[in-house]
Amino acid sequence: MQRPTYALINGNILKENIIEIKKNYPEYEYYIGVVKNDAYHHGIYVINDLIKGGVNYLAISSLEEAIKVRKINKNIPILCLEVILLDYLDLIIKYNITITIESLTYLKKLLAKDFNGLIKVHLAVDSGMHRLGFDSKKNLTEAFYLLKESKNLFLEGIYSHFATSGIKDPYYDYQLNKFIELTNDIHLEEIPIVHLGRSRTLVEHKKPNFCNGIRLGIVMYGFNQSLDINYDSLKGKYQFWKIRKMQKKFRCSPTTITNCLKVKPAYILYSQIMSRRKVKVGDFVGYNANYFIKTSGYIYTICIGYADGVDKKFDYVLINSKKCKIVADCMDMLLVFSQNKYEVGCKVEIFGEQRSIKDVCRTLNINAYHLFNQISNRVTKVYVNKDKIKEI
Ligand SMILES: Cc1ncc(COP(=O)(O)O)c(C=O)c1O
Structure with a gap:
């Protein structure tokens, strides 16, 4: 690693998370790990930890991603959630990738292709998201029977x-009922x-009783994914009214509030002090001389910037466990202010250890999905597990 800016990914935590999930929700047969975009940007290498924890199927976006995953694990079944171009059937067969069938037109085009080998397929049903999948009962039923007759396609x-879900429950119920209605004429079992x-x-x-994955x-x-409401800490009448208020606000049902799942994030983002300079009252800092120094102290230049996905909106970083305000951002560097003196080369935490990911998300008004994906690929990933450290 030539640049001291890296995400530290702990594979063991991810494995433990799966164990915890399966312990709390043992009623499924298939635990399908969604590892899109390099496992939500944790690095595709972590898939083996997820598998060790008990994930027994993987889902990814594209064929490119699927092939990358297959090169790391030869056996795990992999489902492509996007629609795959039919020009690449040879790759699908070669790498044993399960594909999504999202419409009758697509299925008919696939059936018209001349190919050797068996392809596993999953039917996608549009129950209300309106993104991908069958939204017609007639077409879905026709697809089911066409697949039953096919020798090259296996409806898995x-x-x-x-x-x-959890919030706006009526729509969850609507989608569930829509799925049941759309699949009424096929044999789900x-x-x-x-x-x-x-x-x-x-x-x-x-778990709906007809689901096993x-x-x-x-x-x-x-x-x-808990809504962070600790109802048990609320007492008596107040608890009753608070619950009623939250149910109304999020339109959730009494059973859809909290869970006691103990999963932990496995991602910490670090950088380093690259330079230090003393500043006095009246000095300006950064592009457009935007920041005005009101008390003397130090400006620290940190080797991470908005090209890495981190900018002024993060508000502060931690140096020696102390909050230091980000006063300016550049493409590759942040300028932070502190009255304390730190050494060049000192480690800087952006988030994940003492500053929680939830806190950063609150500050940025985004969710964890967006945060992980906004950290750019040029940030090196350092993978740690009990006994090994590896750059990926
Ligand atoms: C089809 C599909 N299933 C599952 C997931 C995983 O969603 P979540 O991270 O909310 O569990 C995604 C996420 O993008 C998805 O597109």
Whole structure:
């Protein structure tokens, strides 16, 4: 690592998260780890930790991602959630990738192709997200029977995706009922894997009895999706009214509030002090001389900037456990102010250890999905597990 700016990824924590999830929710047969965009930017290398923890299927976005994953693990089944271009059937067969069938038109084009080998497919059902999938019962039923007759395609799974859950429950219920209605004329029990839920659904809703799979995303990476309301700490009448108020605000049902899942984030972002200079009252700092020094102290130049996904909006960084205000940002550097004197080369925490990811998300008014994905690929990932450290 030539630049001392890195994300420290702890594979063991991810493994423990899966163990904890399976301990709390043992009722599924298929725990499908969603490892899109390099495992929510943790680095694709972590998939083996997820598998060790008990994930027994993976889901990714594109064929490119699927091939990358297959090179790391030869055996785990991999489902592509995006629609794959039919020009690449040879790669799908070669790398044993399960594909999504999202419409009758697509299926008919696939059936018209001349290819050798068997392809596993999952049917996507649009129950209300309106992104991908069958939204017509007639077409879905026709697809089911066409697949039953096919010699080259094996209908291994069927799934849908919830737009909401935990909050805005009526829409969750609507989607569930819509799925049931759309699949009324097919034999769900003949399809080996039925998976509807995602992280939030897992923790906020009971497993529908016809489902045997769950897609785990953000929960695996340490976010239990709880609404952060500790009802037990509220007493008597106040507790009753508080619950009523929250249910109204988030339109959630009494069963969809908290969970006691103990999962932990496994991602810490660090950088380093690259330079230090003394500044006095009246000095200006940064582009456009935007920041005006009101008390004398030091400006520290940190080797991380908005090209890495970190800018002034993060508000502060931690040096020696002390908050230091970010006063200016540049493409590759941040300028932070402190009255304390620190040495060049000193480690700087951006987030993840003493500053929680939740806190950064609150400051930036984004969620953890966006935060992970906004850290750019040029930030080196350092993977740690019990006994090994590796740059990825
Ligand atoms: C189809 C599908 N399933 C599951 C997930 C995982 O979602 P979550 O991280 O909320 O569990 C995603 C996330 O992008 C998705 O697109």
